[in-house]
Amino acid sequence: xxxxxxxxxxxxxxxxxxxxxxxxxxxxxxxxxxxxTVYDGEGREELDFRGRMPADARPAASATPDFPASAGATGAxxxxxxxxxxxxxxxxxxxxxxxxxxxxxxxxxxxxxxFGGPLRNAAWDGxxxxxxxxxxxxxxxxxxLDVAGHEMTHGVVENTAGLVMQGQxxxxxxxxxxxxxxxxxxxxxxxxxxxxRAALLGEGLCRTGTPEACxxxxxxxxxxxxxxxxxxxxEIDSGGVHLNSTIMGGALWDIRRALDPLTADRLVYRxxxxxxxxxDGFVDARNALLAAGRATGLTRAQLRAVAGAFDAxxxxx
Ligand code: ASN
Ligand code: ZN
Numbered sequence: 079x080x081x082x083x084x085x086x087x088x089x090x091x092x093x094x095x096x097x098x099x100x101x102x103x104x105x106x107x108x109x110x111x112x113x114x115t116v117y118d119g120e121g122r123e124e125l126d127f128r129g130r131m132p133a134d135a136r137p138a139a140s141a142t143p144d145f146p147a148s149a150g151a152t153g154a155x156x157x158x159x160x161x162x163x164x165x166x167x168x169x170x171x172x173x174x175x176x177x178x179x180x181x182x183x184x185x186x187x188x189x190x191x192x193f194g195g196p197l198r199n200a201a202w203d204g205x206x207x208x209x210x211x212x213x214x215x216x217x218x219x220x221x222x223l224d225v226a227g228h229e230m231t232h233g234v235v236e237n238t239a240g241l242v243m244q245g246q247x248x249x250x251x252x253x254x255x256x257x258x259x260x261x262x263x264x265x266x267x268x269x270x271x272x273x274x275r276a277a278l279l280g281e282g283l284c285r286t287g288t289p290e291a292c293x294x295x296x297x298x299x300x301x302x303x304x305x306x307x308x309x310x311x312x313e314i315d316s317g318g319v320h321l322n323s324t325i326m327g328g329a330l331w332d333i334r335r336a337l338d339p340l341t342a343d344r345l346v347y348r349x350x351x352x353x354x355x356x357x358d359g360f361v362d363a364r365n366a367l368l369a370a371g372r373a374t375g376l377t378r379a380q381l382r383a384v385a386g387a388f389d390a391x392x393x394x395x
Contacts (some may be wrong), residue, residue: 079103081143085159086148086221094154095143102182105138105145105158112176113183116157119190123209128204138188152189153354157209160226161186167227168234171340172347177233184230188220202232212281214284221357222266222282223266225294228259239354243392245317245361251322254350257330258298261343271335276300282310295324303392304360325386325391326360332387337380345371345384361395364388 079095081103096106098114106356107114118138119127140146149155161184168174172362175181185206190197197210200219207229209220219225232255235241241251255374256279263269264276275281280294290296302325310318334342345367351368371381388394 083145083155084092085151085155086217112181113160119187153218154188157186157220163266164230178237183254189343202229216283224259224263227262228255231255231258238351240356248319249322253326255325297327327389329391336383360393
C-alpha cells in the first residue's frame with residue numbers, strides 16, 4: 079500500500095506502507111527485496127534501544143494511509159525515504175544487495191532521546207539505525223540523507239572489511255562512512271562536486287544558522303594530514319575515531335574530485351569489500367585503493383591521482 083506522511087518540514091510526501099491484520103497502516107516499505115521498517119522510539123532513551131529492540135517497540139503506524147500531521151516531528155517519513163535512497167545507491171551504483179549484502183531487513187528507529195534530554199546524534203548499533211530528535215536548533219537526525227548514508231555504511235563496513243571501531247581502523251571506518259554518506263547525498267540530489275556544500279556532512283540538520291555552522295564534519299579540509307593525528311586513549315571516542323577520520327576522509331574526497339565520481343565510488347567500494355581487513359589503518363587503505371585500482375584497470379594518470387591525494391594528507395609508507 080502507499081500513503082502520505084508529513085516530513086520534518088511539514089510537507090506531505092508519498093510513503094510505502096504495510097497493512098496489519100487489524101487494518102492499521104505501518105511505515106514498512108515492501109517494494110524492494112530488502113524490507114525497510116521505521117520504528118517510533120516514542121521519545122524513549124536511546125540506551126534502551128542500543129543493539130536491541132525493546133519488546134514493546136512498534137513501527138510508526140496510522141489508522142489511515144495518510145499519517146496525521148503530528149507524525150512529521152520525528153522524521154519517520156524522512157527515515158523511510160532516506161533508507162530507500164541509500165539502498166538504491168548501493169544496488170544501482172555498486173551492485174550491493176542491502177546493508178548485509180543479502181537483502182536482510184533494514185530497520186531504523188526515530189524519535190529517541192538521551193538521559194532525559196535531546197539526543198543530538200544518530201548511530202548504527204550493529205543491527206539498525208537509531209536517530210535522535212536533536213535540540214531546538216536542529217531537525218531530527220533522520221532528516222539528513224548523508225547521515226543516513228553514513229550510518230548504513232557502518233553496517234556495510236561491518237559486513238565487508240569488518241574494520242574494528244578503535245584507533246586507526248576505527249577512523250578509517252568513520253572516513254569510509256563519511257565518504258559514502260556524502261557521495262550518496264550528492265548523487266541522489268544531483269549536487270556538483272564543485273558545490274562547496276558537497277563536502278559537508280550533516281549540513282541539512284540545521285534549523286537555524288548557516289549550514290557551515292552546524293555541520294558534523296567536512297571532507298574538504300586539505301590541511302588535515304597524519305601529522306594532525308591525535309593518539310587519544312581508547313576510552314575517549316574509541317581513540318579519536320571521529321577526530322582523526324577526516325585525515326582519511328579528506329584524502330578519499332580528494333580522490334572523488336580527481337577521478338570521476340562513479341569511478342571513485344567503485345574504487346573505494348572494491349577496496350572496502352575485497353582488500354581491507356579488520357585491523358587495517360590509513361596506509362593499508364592507500365595500498366588497498368591502489369591495488370583495487372590496478373585490478374580494475376585504472377590508467378596510470380588515475381593511479382597517480384589516487385597516490386597524490388594520499389600523499390597530500392601524509393598517508394604514505
Ligand atoms: N554519529 C556517530 C557515528 O555514526 C555516532 C557514534 O558515535 N557512534 O559515528
Ligand atoms: Zn560513524
